[in-house]
Amino acid sequence: MYSSVGVIESARKVFCEMPERNVVAWTAMVSGYISIGELEMARLVFDWASQRDAILWNAMISGYIVLRRDMEAARELFDRMPDKDRDVMSWNTVLLGYAESGDIEAGERFFMEMPEKNVFSWNGLMGGYMRHGRFLKVLGVLHRMLRSPTGVLPNDATLVAALSACSKLGAVNIGRWIHVYAETSGFGGNIYVGNGLIDMYSKCGCINDAMLIFRSMETKDVITMNAMIGGLATHGRGVEALELFEHMLREGERPDGITFVGALSACVHAGMVEKGYAYFRLMAEDYSITPWIEHYGCMVDLLGRAGLFNEAIDFIASMPLKPDCVIWSALLGACQVHNDVRLAKLVMNKIIKLEPEDVTNYVALSNIYGAAGRWREVAGLKWAARNNNSRAKLPGCSFVEIDFEVVEFCSFDARHCKTSEIYQVLHGLKELLKSAGYEPEVYEPVI
Template sequence: MTLSAQESSTLASGLRKSIMLAKCSTDSPCQMFPFGTPCSTVIESAYKVFCEMVERNVVAWTSMISGYILNGDLVCARRLFDLAPERDVVLWNTMVSGYIESGNTVEAKRTFDRMPQRDVMSWNTMLNGYANVGDSEACEGVFDEMPERNVFTWNGLIKGFARNEKFSEVLYAFRRMVDEGNVLPNAATVMMVLSACAKLGALDSGKWVHQSVKILGYNGNLNVENALIDMYAKCGGIDVAVEVFKGMEKRDLISWNTLINGLAVHGYGTDALNLFQEMKNCGLQPDHITFVGVLCACTHMGFVEDGLAYFSAMLEDYSLIPQIEHCGCVVDLLSRAGLLTQAVEFVDKMPVEADAVIWAALLGASRVYKNVEVGELALEKLVKFEPRNPANYVMLSNIYGDHGRWEDVARLKLAMRDTGVKKVPGISLIETDDGLVEFYSSGEKHPQSEEIYKVLKGLMKLLRTPAFVPEVEEIEIVV
């Protein structure tokens, strides 16, 4: 049967909807398609309709090619694309997008370079492709070449920096976006930038983004408000995080979890547990993340019995199987309370294997309570996870020193030397008007290190002069 032009046009418009339901589920080759590639029944039917069409417009070609892309068959999609007589920018974008979705940025770039005409969608597709794989340099290169940009362009650039953990560049890109003023940030932009602030601990930058949220009118956006709570909690502004939470018209489980965990980490254990009870009273069912905050709160407050009860309640009352992070909280809880024997026994009975975090908690507690046996066990396990971490050796060495076991101290130093372990230099971040500045201990990585050391030497010289008299009136001498 041959279809009329009108029937062909109608079928073409509905072709994509049918194809979207298709999933390659058979190993038999498609008899209708000359390439002989395995296809689902829906794809076979779609291609049959496609072949019977009197006129195949660009919609039909695009729909058929999209069908193969949706089924992960880029070989057939590309072969059909090469046969298409009327390839417009949409069809080119479809092919580029197909390669991007499969993670093949090399072939996507080759197709992109062949395009006779590009629109902003073409550029954004390529930019997001690099962003998805964390290639921030290529992402930035595409961004700089673009003749036109929209909010998705900026989001792609910011996502590329974020995926590559270049959080300072995320803030820089956002400031540049705001300064240029041609494109307004959307909620997704703000959320990515707030996340970067949280990871950097950049409170002042986070406050500035918060002001942007108010100006842009995203104050009532649930996801944005959750991101604000997370940012303030992680940057030390727990009071403001509480204010944001209280001012929300609507809250979801993420809202409650974020604040419970934030309060717990900052030592407000009682407040965190009270909030947990309030959450339950509202009829919300806690999840794994909720109990991380609850157990953390018990750890910081030293509520051993309560913590163990909450741990048991996870499975008994809520059918939640404890994960490694929950077990780690319990080990930390017992360790901080000095119950090292019980902590080791708990580790032996854990349903999952203890990780470096758990053994590090036991090693740290061994240092506090001067427990050589547990310290040696913890270091033995930690060496398997972190053979080149000098902090672990130093910790046990200090425990030996507390007991006057200087031969063991010397033995550990030799072991560190033989493994080539070196202490990692400390790093600190200072937030200035120009952004975040990194400083390394005893290092010269900062571009203005020479000027900085000159100022420090000048200050030290001044402190040694007789003219300098320190103010000691408010210093309390404890004897």
């Protein structure tokens, strides 16, 4: 009890006065020290322990992972653990450590060594790949899980991770398959899966499917509302997003910071400046939510797109937070919409001071100059980008889904076995578009 509330000195006194100490007492002291960040003391008690079981070993291993991200020490302790104490939870603890530390390749190797895997093992591996942007790998783990002879089946967390990967990849057909699997496997009424489906369909361009899921859900929470409001806003259906937001408020449901990001984004898409101001004030006055940098960014975007540049600049000046590149980039985007070259140059100077080596900043202003036909300025930016040793722009990568398989391709990619045929088709499509009257905007590249 004492260690669990952090009164570690009282716990230590009681512990020292005990005539006999069992494994529960040793575990309580180790866990108590870990809970207050005293890893060295926890290890000292652990080494003194006359009895150890799986729970005690797992607590100490977890301490190294949670407090230090020290996978070397955690793995050393795991390897010392007697086989009789090493259970699937022990393996999962180390696997999760590898996933969170970023060494997902070591985590994959460790996963393959596991003599027994449960659903949390599979979810841990998926979560590691998800955390580090390896979305194709996430879907690959799901495929392996479903084909595994162990018979371990996905739970709601498994499906949510897979749906999130689909949303990142735009893999709507795989997402639809997961939807069918969820419905036929007893997850049809699961709120977490429902939220994941709304998010996936919205981000894959299927907003009507997202609406169908939303309307079919008997239970909704703030995450449900956020996903639907954000999805509608992203698809340019700002009025519908705001109607849903207003309905949420009338029903007495409490919005959070993410809800207001969606509502303000909807105001941007709908061009509703006054309503945006009203929601921004409402957030702090009625719901005690301190605005985030994302909220300020939405307001700058709203004012800028409406052509209210003086108001946008005054708004930035009044911010209690220091404007970052998100804020200035929102204003730069508005400059591009209204072709305001003079202000764009001033804003660009702010951005370059914050991120002088990011070449994408030069690209944005170059596009504005190019649209205005100011090629001398474009050439000047090209020289400035090289002179400032700006980071080279990474080749853009995209994903395409064909026959339930997601394939990655990058600019000037030549990895595919049918590269020549692919480029022939792309050239044909380009000529077809040109013959139909389409003229792409092509500007002088900055780098």
